[in-house]
Amino acid sequence: MNEQLVSMITQLVMEKMGNNASEKSSHDTAVPTENQKETLIKFHNTVANANGTDEVANPSIIEQSIEPLIKLYHTESSNDEQSYYSTSNDESTYTSVPITEFKFEEDKVSESVQAAKKHTPARIGVGRAGTRPKTKTWLKFRLDHAAAVDAVYGEVTEELLQKLEVFQVTTRVSDKEEYITRPDLGRRLSEEAKTLIQAKCTKNPKVQIIISNGLSASAIEENVQDVYLALQQSLRNLNIEIGTTFYIDKGRVALMDEIGELLQAEVIVYLIGERPGLVSAESMSAYICYQPRIGTVEADRMVVSNIHKGGIPPLEAGAYLGTVVQKILHYKASGVGLVAKEG
16 A cells, blocks of 8 residues: 555544544533534545455544544524435434415504505505515506506496497597507597587587596496486586587597587586506596687696595595586686686
């Protein structure tokens, strides 16, 4: 055997014997800690002789050589519940833990943030996971975004129009994509719509009510029935004449000007779906204008917005619109002009 190799092996054995002696003396007084576990892997010190058999020189050396050079322990706390394998020379055991239902962690926010959240539906105090939003926050965002998309691309059902007893007309828009990209086409009636309106509607009405899905069919589905019926009742109680109500598919706000030109209405009340947001995709607005005609400026219009179950209740909005119409007829003005005359 190479003399250098024999020298290295001898040195290793002597160092190991010295280390074992010191470890044995300290082990007698040491107290096992709670986190110590059964050895997972052991590496033993074995020395082969030139013939390939284990070299045995001394019984004490044999006893010491079976001590592992390296010990790997499973150092997890005994209180931690998890599954793991424990491997020794003789056996393998498997410890399992019950599967628990996943739950979102509780949001821990300050009292000031909690107080603010009671007064707004805005996304405040939602926390984060590193640089990203929490899973619950992200899923809620995706849900609200999907609801907004459905509101824009949805359609008002024929069943609702039958309940309201209104007929339907169209604008110059051919489909939803064109409605979004060409707002100007949504401000003008189709030729067929003009003919139908002139044939079915009362001329020169005091108040003309029109309805459109606008940018949210969901808003019309959820709110228009209550608003329309309450508005009708309010106007009748005030002895105000109502024209023939109808529904416009894919209409824009300024379309009320062309309708006012056609019917020569004194006041138009336009119930239309608002652009959906991430707080509500079901919000409706009511635009009111005194004698709207082609060329009417936006300053002459009035609007009652945020009509939905989380904003202005639909029944309350309908009753309030009746009083606004009464004021407009009294002063013969709307928008900025009404504010000036009232002042």
